[in-house]
Amino acid sequence: GCLLLWLLPSVLRAQSNGEARPRSTPCQQSPTKVSCKGVGLRKFPKELGQGVKYLELSNNFIQNLSGGHMPGFGQLEYLDVCFNQLEAVSATTLVQLPQLRSLLLGSNHLDRNYLANGRALHLLRNIEVLDLSANNLESHMAGWYISNLTKLRMLDLSRNRITRLSAGIFWSTLRLRELDLSNNYIMEIEEGAFEALEELEVVNLALNSLHCISGFSLTQLRVLNLSHNALELFISEEGAKPYLLQVLDLSHNRLLYFPELPKAHYLTHLNLSNNLIASLLPGSRHPEEFVLRYEEMARLNRTLRTTAGLTHVADLDLSNNRLQLFPFTFFHSLGSLHSLSLAMNCLQDVAGESLASGTEPRDHSPVPLERAALSVRSLDLHGNAIRVLPRWFFHSLPQLETIDLGSNSLQPCESQGSDQGGNVGGGSHVPAPGGTCTPFYNVPSLKHLSLCKNNITRLHPYAFKQTSLLSLDLSGNKDLFMPKEALGGLEFSLRKLSLKGNQMDDSKAELPCLDTLKVLDLSDNNLSLLPTGLFCSPLESLDVRNNNLLTLEKLALTSWSHSLKDVSIAGNPFSCCSLAWLD
Template identity: 30%
Template sequence: MANVSFWLLLAFMYLTLPWKYNGAKGKLSENGCKLFHRLADCSHLQLLSVPQNLPTDIQELLLDFNQIKILHKNSFLRYHDLTSLSVQSNRMEFVEPGAFNGIRRLEVLSLQNNTINRKYELTSAALRFTPSLKKLDLSRNALTMDMVPVLLQDMTSLENLLLDNNIIMRLEQTAFEGLVHLKELSLRWNYIYEIEGGTFEGLVKLKKLDLAYNLLPCIGDYRLTQIQMLNLSFNNLEWFESRETDAEFHLEMLDISNNQLLFFPLLPRQHRLHTLLLSNNKMRFYSDIFGTNSSADFLIIENNITSVTTVGLWSDDIHSNLSTLHYLDMSHNQFAYFPLGFFSNLSSLSYLKLNWNCLQKFGVSPSDISSLLDELDLSNNELVELQADNISPGILSLCYFNLSSNDLHTLPRNIFTSMTRIHTIDLSNNPLHLCSQSELTMGEGECVDIRNVSSLRRLYLSGCGMELNLHRVFYGNTLTHLDLSYNSIKGFIFLDDTARTLQSLFLRSCLEFNITVDFSVFMSLTVLDISGNSLTTFPASLTGLALHYLDLRNNNLIYLPLYNTQRLLGNLKTVYISNNPFDCCELGWMNVLISSISIPDLQKVMCKFSSRYLPVRNLPESINQSCQWTNKGTWLYLLLTLPVCLTLLVALLLLFLTFKHTLLKTVKRRCRRSTSY
């Protein structure tokens, strides 16, 4: 019966394994191509030409990373159902006219990373016989502006065109002429410094335009009403101005980050903008420096009509309609202030990033910011005051509030209780301390009240220079994530109100030297960081926790007592232990860790032997032998010294017996000698 079961099992494996291989990895053709369902992957096979022994019904063919220099005439004639073809990275010089004969339904073609610039006229002639082509990738082919119109001639069916990483320097009005169905155009990583007027206006269906990583100096008359997504990041733009018109723009997302903008962009009057990215520029408002009376006259000549427009040079007025904005990023700029009512006009704003600016004051009252704002980042500014007038419980809808790395000593007393949806607060690197009950009662001193914020789950207080001891500063909170690193902690009584709910606790460089720490009350803790604390003994209370992550780096631990810690080892997944002076002769616990737990810094773990530090990972065998000899303990030393002591004792006894009579006579003679007076 057992033999029958064995042969049945072998038969089952024989029948299922080939099916599993064919379904998951695909079949292999004679020349090594992987065949899936109507897809042939012939990449990385050093092919010199298109293989002709593939199934005729394939719809997708990948020929990437081969050595095909020319796509010859009728290369795909037998693959009449082909809809997608990729010939990337082949150093291909050109495509012969007629190469695409027989595949009238080809929709996707990628010629990326080749050299079709050498004979681009021939490739252009071949592309004209792809009447159904919708997506074309000509990136990384060293194409210039003169080549682009030739290659794209009569390709009216195109909907998606990629020309990234070429050497296009300027765009002429006729560059994309005839591409009436084009919806997406990417020109990233070129050298474009000038765009001729009308270049994109004929592309009436164009929705997405990507001009990132070019050399554009300015956008002085933006008039593309059809565009929905425009990426101008990583250029040299100093200003962005749209047309003074009442035409409706379909713009939804605008990215002008990482440029040289000096002023807030002048957006269209009517648009659908929900995302505006302006980070990493040089923007600020200037009326506090130059006043508001300076103006300049601009002479505008258009269609033989001359007009003069007077513009206030340093005015803080924003004429753009920002009421539709949902996400606004103005981080990494030079804003020292914002005009009165600037953010109150952003009535739909949910996400606002103002970090890394020069702000010293900011208002978070309902009159200052939108009542719909969910996330506000004011980190890395110069804030000394946060203004909040007329606030009441529930009036602010913030969920995420970042005030880290400022100069805040205090905050409005009821600021956080007015945020009934707040779940994350970051107050790290501010010179503040938390209010105790006595301070709240007596109204003494400058402090921050973080008590009774019932929705709060994640709190960051790293590097605030606080002394935390007996005061119950987290009363009424249910925290799950708390960072108290780089403060001074003398005990855990102040955490009693939230200890049982904490899941992640960070205590880097904040425990007093060799303090006795009891972690047993943190029953929900899964992440603990106690690195940089000069601990000499492993906290015994950790053995009863179900930790998943533990960081013990930069302490003074000699060994880890992990022999009878089944619960800790059963749950622990990652532990960091480097920069500790472990004893090379006490590494038995290391084998326990290595066998079942991830130690990302294992290569950096060292141990100490005779004033030397050695890598634990490749500890010399001689050290292990020395440790084995040393670890025999007291009985070994006793066993070694006992024969020596017995030998010395016997020698002394023999010596005494040998000279016994002579010594006695000498002593008696000296004792009987008379003494002179």
């Protein structure tokens, strides 16, 4: 009994403290900024101090944005109530927030009570940023919410249930600059829907159900994302006023042709990947399985200068289409083109002459170098069916630094000695048109080359002579035989080499002394010994997983003792009696 009486004061104090805790606000607070993110709030915290300008209430359980009289929030400029259970917004609350500039209401239930909620939002005369994403809003609901917000600059309506944009939906938001309508169900945009938005610069319409953009006339736009729709046609409106568009994403659609952009002189980034474009040649015929559904398609065959106005395009992605021919002349007018991807197409050939008929050429002779040269620095051709590149290919790309030729069927030519390797287009080892190998030697600008998965079984001596490669990927070429002279000429340039997954044994993997090699991948081979040529390389990273190594030679470890930082050795049958090198 005495023990219970002795403990009673402690229990009472503990209960008293437990009752007091809920009255304190579990928020991080500074004089002007309060963050109550994810603290389990179920109502608006009206007990916060005076002068708060930034209030974060995201990731809570608030259902109603109402707080009665809130004298402490007259200076509030930023309010985040995303990821709650919000379904009702009180007009008496919002009228007390005259300075509010940014209101984030994404991921709530504002499809409920939308008429009353909309009337409440109309009181926010100074609102500039509004997030209504992921609220199950239908077209008419979204239109009602924004119908009186005249100072709005940024609007997020993504991840809703909008199916159409009526002609007058944005008439009251004339100052809108950024608009996100992605991930809806938009199938129709009425003519004039964006016409009044003269300050609009960024529009995201990705992940909708649009089938056709005809007469595109938003000349003031800087960024337009139309990816992941069902577009079969994109034609801009012809007029005297130039387009200010800089970034256009039309990827993941059903485009049959390169889009018509005659006035897009400022365009720098164009993404056309994952479409159905089968040819870049003027006058080419559409695939037989497609029917011309729109009148505008009929005049596409008369287009002669599709790229004439795209003089500033620096990045062009045409990967994952149906191209069978790579016509150099198509890209001649793209004088600023630095990055070009034609990966994952059906490319079999490269054409260097001007083709007006759209037929595959019989003669692949290049046009004169001064007219044929492209400014491309990075070229991705992986995942095609290219068997040989013509002898003029690299000479027509004098600034090329990086090329990915993985997953093709290319065989490097041999260049024996400095004389053969140094003659531009000369010597008996240079393939004539119709040859079976591709010359990778004497390409002085080239720094990064991938020839992975090309079914290369033998690498000839001096295959890369006078091509100062920094990285070379030869992985995935089963049973590759590589004599010591194969990498001759790369002794003082090569820094990264991959020979992964070639099933090479000790007799097939000979390396010269590579004085600058820092990263080497020899994994997934059948090596029982490391190539001795490696011992003079200042390796920093070595991967020898899944080989037949019993030990790592002491000479190698001594040579790399000051340089080696990472080594991967799993999957080798190391002998327990010869592991002293681990110490």
